[in-house]
Amino acid sequence: MNQTICSSFKSWILLSFLFTNSLLYSQNPLSEIKMADIPAGFFYMGGNGEGSNYDEAPIHKVTLTKPFKMSVTEITNAQYEAYDPAHKAYRGKNGISVHDNEAVVYVSYNDAMNYCKWLSEKEGKTYRLPTEAEWEYACRAGSYLTFSMDDGLPGIFHKNQQIVRDMKPVSLAVGETPANKFGLHDMHGNVEEWCLDWYGPYVADDQTDPVGMKHGLYRVTRGGSHNTPEKYLRSSNRMAMIPEDKHAQTGFRIVQADYPESEPLAVSAQAEQPVKVPQTKYNWKKGVTRKPFFLPPVPYVIEPACNSGIPFYRHNHQPAITWCPNGDLLAIWFSANEENGREMVVLGSRLRKGGETWEKASLFFKVPDRNMTGSSLFNDGQGRLLHLNGVEASGDWQNLAMIQRESTDNGATWSAPHLIAPEHTKRHQVIAGTIQTREGWYIQPCDAGPGSHDGAAIHISKDKGKTWSDPWDGQPAEFKPNGTGSTIAGIHTGIVQLMNGDLLALARGNSLPDANGVLRMPMSISKDMGKSWTYYASEFPPIDGGQRLVLLRLSEGPLLLISFTDHPIRTKKENRGMLFADASGMSYRGYGMYAALSFDEGKTWPVKKLLTDGTYRFLNGGAWTGYFEMDSTHAEPRGYLAAVQSPDKTIHLVSSRLHYRFNLAWLMEPAK
Structure with missing residues (x-):
């Protein structure tokens, strides 16, 4: 069969197939x-x-x-x-x-x-x-x-x-x-x-x-x-x-029908209205001080005016916080009637440069009638803020997609949300605490499932947030106590990169027994950038419902953990509290939120301090925390924590409702 006949035959076959398929x-x-x-x-x-x-x-x-x-x-x-x-x-x-x-x-x-x-x-x-x-x-x-x-x-x-x-x-x-x-x-x-x-x-x-x-x-x-x-x-x-x-x-x-000839409405469809924010770059370093300080905690969750049209619900929880190049602080959190509700919105508030009072809540992010569980904010140090969030197809916080937005004007406006992990599935519940590795990669921790013992996962971007990937190899996400597995032990994890390039994580749940059989907070180490993890019992007490820790590396070098001495409801009375040292070297038993410092990459934590200045206060911690008394031996008993260290070396810690400010010098100073 010559070339022309062969070509014609193929064309006839194709036309015959298309006609038959159409018929x-x-x-x-x-x-x-x-x-x-x-x-x-x-x-x-x-x-x-x-x-x-x-x-x-x-x-x-x-x-x-x-x-x-x-x-x-x-x-x-x-x-x-x-x-x-x-x-x-x-x-x-x-x-x-x-x-x-x-x-x-x-x-x-x-x-x-x-x-x-x-x-x-x-x-x-x-x-x-x-x-x-x-x-x-x-x-x-x-x-x-x-x-x-x-x-x-x-x-x-x-x-x-x-x-x-x-x-x-x-x-x-x-x-x-x-x-x-x-x-x-x-x-x-x-x-x-x-x-x-x-x-x-x-x-x-x-x-x-x-x-x-x-x-x-x-x-x-x-x-x-x-x-x-x-x-x-x-x-x-x-x-x-x-x-x-x-x-x-x-x-x-x-x-x-023909397309309607009507003109569309010119009203902005962006639910999150732009905020008036000064764009002058602030010299954060001029605020550096060597003097120890701990400022009284103030609320950052401030209910909007009733006639503002901003949805505000009874349960406000799960924060994230970052600093802005103009000197402001920006905090976000979810507001909902039910944690698995589709009404959930992400609200935001701003502490203006030099200010002492946070602004009233404004709408920060909302996909209509979708659950929005899990938010993170990250400042890349180059004038760009990143916002990562979970988005459910319906309700609950289990099968989430992940979106990302960017701002280059101090959070005044944000890019349209784009999907960075489009599958609505597990391992996508964003946790506050995005970090940048020494390689310049971004790491975003996420809960691996909706349960309290489902472990945590990470997503990595090697191109400054353009694309993200999960290093998980698809093997069953098993957790083997005192062994290895494919997830971080525990949920709501905090992650740091160690000087040798390994990743270290501490988390809630999946508690491990120490040498004496006492359950401890699990510590997970990965030597292959999150593909596998090895588990150890840390020296810290485990935490539970309504509690989320913070783990970060301070600009001065040491690792900082902020967690809780116990769970005020689920811990037996005789096991509550931890021993701390006062200025005279005497030990005392303290209760609630504490900070611990490590100077040897997490091997030991010689400095532990209750997060209180000793002043008596009656405070509202919001969400699951509620009201509590702060004094020399009692700090906030539970809350979901997020933290950032601004370039003036101030540590900004937010719990479910309150904003704390202190520095490394204060942490190093013995309690009075």
């Missing part, structure tokens, strides 16, 4: 997209905006001037894979969406948009995602009840609403729940659905064919999903996602 698609009932006619009309969009649903207010009138068609169900695997056959690799991931007739998941916003573009070109009609207004209008179908059919969700809709820490495999078969009055199935649950709009605040004015915001950080999703509480499936409930995010709880449905 099979058009004849395959699983690939057919049934469309419902949605009439033009008006409705009142939104809700009362109470509590965590603040973004549903104000209720406003919306008019949709043109009828449109909407897919009766969410797009299925068979329908989507006619466009992208490679997506079949996601079938059954985490036990979700196995069959042709199940809603497609693991699709990003751009994936959904590209599908619409492909279908439009294929059929010669305009297909697109629904606007948020079109979606709610179609969902309500003329109803102003909580759900389109009732005030509560009927039992038949509960087939996929199991709420478990590990996502439970369920059927995502479309069309198995009753249709609403417009003939649409699965508008409440099954999978969340991408909408066209950028997420942003509602406005009170009447709107016609609205298309949302001109710019934004997140794209709207609607409808709620499997493995999600019922309240997130309401007609008015608003959610959103980072556009490149994809996971097992979000898919999409489509509309057939």
Whole structure:
């Protein structure tokens, strides 16, 4: 067969394959997209905006001037894979969406948009995602009840609403729940659905064919999903996602209609409003003093004004802190009603240069209706701040993706969040305490699982935060007491690099017995940059619930540990406290938060000091700590700690609510 004939034969085979595939698609009932006619009309969009649903207010009138068609169900695997056959690799991931007739998941916003573009070109009609207004209008179908059919969700809709820490495999078969009055199935649950709009605040004015915001950080999703509480499936409930995010709880449905000609709203869709921050570089070194000092603790968690619109909940916890080049301090923490709640936001406060009072809390970071557990702040010393955070697909703090943002203007503004560990899985619960190694690498510690004995992991960036990787080799993350394993022993770890290049970590949980059989805080050493760890019993008492330690290297050289003498509830009374030395060399028993110093790379810790100046105070430690008395023998009994040493050599320690300031000279000075 000559070259020309061979080429023609190959072309004929290719054309025949494409024609056959197209014919099979058009004849395959699983690939057919049934469309419902949605009439033009008006409705009142939104809700009362109470509590965590603040973004549903104000209720406003919306008019949709043109009828449109909407897919009766969410797009299925068979329908989507006619466009992208490679997506079949996601079938059954985490036990979700196995069959042709199940809603497609693991699709990003751009994936959904590209599908619409492909279908439009294929059929010669305009297909697109629904606007948020079109979606709610179609969902309500003329109803102003909580759900389109009732005030509560009927039992038949509960087939996929199991709420478990590990996502439970369920059927995502479309069309198995009753249709609403417009003939649409699965508008409440099954999978969340991408909408066209950028997420942003509602406005009170009447709107016609609205298309949302001109710019934004997140794209709207609607409808709620499997493995999600019922309240997130309401007609008015608003959610959103980072556009490149994809996971097992979000898919999409489509509309057939021209794109609206309306102008988008010019209101900023950035939930975190820029803060007015001076940009003059501060000479931190002029504040260096050799005199020992310990300043009275002050609160940094300051409730915002009631009319500020900033969400503030009853539980404020898990802080991070850094210094800014302009002389300010910046602290962040999560605020939530429940630690596994989707209402969780990350709030921030600032202590201005030379100031003594922290500012009222402001919104620092929030992906709408996602759990935000785990935050870290890091100053690279070159004028750039990094913020790393966990982002859940729904609630709980187990299966998180990791995002990163950067600021080059002292935290006044931040870049859009981008995914640095996009898989929603374990080993991604960010812990405050990012470090930079002598190689110039960044190391970010993370809890390896949601349990108190699941250990900790690290992520490493060798290119100043552009990319990150987990050195874990995929072997079972076993913890073998007094042996080796693939995780750090304990959670909520603090990490330092030793002078020989090894990594040293101390943590909570996975306590180890010492030579006398007494349980101690575990110490983990890695000689291969986190691929494997060897475990030892340290000399320190273990800590427990509501407690998180700090471990860092001071600029003067020694290692600093800040932890707690015991757990005030879970420790037997006779075992509480530690022995400390006073100025005369006499020992006394102290209770609560203490500091320890090592001058030989963690081998010994000759200096231990209770973190109190001896002055009597009655303080509120917030979160799990609550109220406590500080005096010469009692310091804060528990709290989640984070710390940073600013260039003026001041150690800034934050617990769950309070900010402490002291220096190495004070730590070295015997208690009076």
